[in-house]
Amino acid sequence: xxPVDTLYLFFASAVALALVPGPDNIFVxxxxxxxxxxxxxxxxxxxxxxxxxxxxxxxxxxxxxFLASATAxxxxxxxxxxxxxxxxxxxxxxxxxxxxxxxxxLSSGKLFGRGxxxxxxxxxxxxxxxxxxxQFTDPDFGSLHGQMMTLGALFIVATLMIFGSIAWFAGLxxxxxxxxxxxxxxxxxIVAIIFICLAIRLLMxxx
Numbered sequence: 001x002x003p004v005d006t007l008y009l010f011f012a013s014a015v016a017l018a019l020v021p022g023p024d025n026i027f028v029x030x031x032x033x034x035x036x037x038x039x040x041x042x043x044x045x046x047x048x049x050x051x052x053x054x055x056x057x058x059x060x061x062x063x064x065x066f067l068a069s070a071t072a073x074x075x076x077x078x079x080x081x082x083x084x085x086x087x088x089x090x091x092x093x094x095x096x097x098x099x100x101x102x103x104x105x106l107s108s109g110k111l112f113g114r115g116x117x118x119x120x121x122x123x124x125x126x127x128x129x130x131x132x133x134x135q136f137t138d139p140d141f142g143s144l145h146g147q148m149m150t151l152g153a154l155f156i157v158a159t160l161m162i163f164g165s166i167a168w169f170a171g172l173x174x175x176x177x178x179x180x181x182x183x184x185x186x187x188x189x190i191v192a193i194i195f196i197c198l199a200i201r202l203l204m205x206x207x
Contacts, residue, residue: 002141002150010136010151014158023198024125027118028163029170030191031111034091037171039111044163046115048156053120054129055152059145073123080121081199087114088195091188 018025024047032040119125129152137147174187 002147006136011154011158014155018159018162025163025166028166030194032167032170033174037168040167040171041164042108042111043115044167046112047119048159050116050119051156054125058129058133059148077123077203081203083117084195084199088192091192
């Protein structure tokens with residue numbers, strides 16, 4: 001079993017990492033501003049599901065095998081960047097509507113799926129988990145697979161805390177920012193630009 005002090009250290013570092021501006025929390029922020037805090041929370045749950053996939057991949061060695069293939073790594077980057085550009089296009093084409101209106105048109109499954117795709121198609125997350133999780137494990141503490149899954153669960157808890165807070169505050173902010181059609185159009189353009197920048201950043205990740 002992992003010592004309690006190691007778990008505390010890992011959780012503190014996970015919270016700190018969740019607070020650092022990056023593609024995932026920016027994604028939650030933009031979706032919450034556009035569609036409301038509930039939508040942002042659904043996206044967060046999708047992102048956490050993606051974290052489960054990355055954790056399992058690292059725990060069972062799939063990530064190491066995957067990263068050995070430059071072709072697979074590049075393909076994943078292109079798919080992820082393409083999805084971000086698709087979301088940018090959706091934002092540009094979105095028509096102004098009442099607060100939460102578009103969020104109601106987007107099903108829970110679609111919002112949840114956005115989070116999963118966003119997380120899984122980011123190879124940088126795979127690289128990060130492959131380098132991060134093993135630092136807090138030790139064969140003397142028992143099964144390495146079990147330890148990594150435990151750490152992954154803690155990372156998800158930290159992510160839910162921070163990203164859930166971001167979704168809630170951004171959702172409240174949207175109620176003040178989306179009072180006019182002009183404001184909504186400006187927000188959509190800003191979100192589209194953010195998605196495009198994230199896509200470019202993802203394509204620049206090296207193997």
